[in-house]
Amino acid sequence: MKTLNLLAPVSQLFKPLQRQSSSRVNALLINVPRVQLSKGKNKYLLMMIHMHGLTRFGRTIVRGSASKDHEEIFEEIQKEMDKIGICAKCLGGGFISNKEDKKVMKIYGCCKTFGEAPHGRTKDILLSWTKFQHYNIILPKKNLNAYQ
Numbered sequence: 001m002k003t004l005n006l007l008a009p010v011s012q013l014f015k016p017l018q019r020q021s022s023s024r025v026n027a028l029l030i031n032v033p034r035v036q037l038s039k040g041k042n043k044y045l046l047m048m049i050h051m052h053g054l055t056r057f058g059r060t061i062v063r064g065s066a067s068k069d070h071e072e073i074f075e076e077i078q079k080e081m082d083k084i085g086i087c088a089k090c091l092g093g094g095f096i097s098n099k100e101d102k103k104v105m106k107i108y109g110c111c112k113t114f115g116e117a118p119h120g121r122t123k124d125i126l127l128s129w130t131k132f133q134h135y136n137i138i139l140p141k142k143n144l145n146a147y148q
Helices: 002-030 070-083 119-128
Strands: 040-051 054-065 086-099 104-108 136-138
Touching: 002 040, 002 054, 040 070, 040 119, 054 070, 054 086, 054 119, 070 086, 086 119, 104 119, 119 136
Parallel strands: 104 136
Antiparallel strands: 040 054, 040 086, 086 104
8 A cells, every 4th residue: 555655646747748748749730731632523531640659639631632542642641640750540531522613512432442431520520621611512312311
């Protein structure tokens, strides 16, 4: 019992270190934009980013490109995140048809390499981004009931 009482003050020393690391993590993750898409038909990935070993402090991002394959998008994001010390995990992918002139997006399909992304989650992230708040975002009929 005495040894446990002696260890209690030692654990209090590490709490400030934990706070500093979580605030550092939050600062790094917040600086990563949640959405990056091109005009037209995009191949997109839904990804979870987090600091190595700190999966509790994660952020979900959407990345798409009209000219690259899903694998190329993933490799590019992984390299970008490695430079700043962030891990990236792919949650799935698909396609986004982005018609900026009509403010309409359609999320559909499946990525052969990473599987189908939860399109409802992707829609929520897009609508939370100020640029796409006033867009009409259409999901495939099979996903409409799953996320409402």
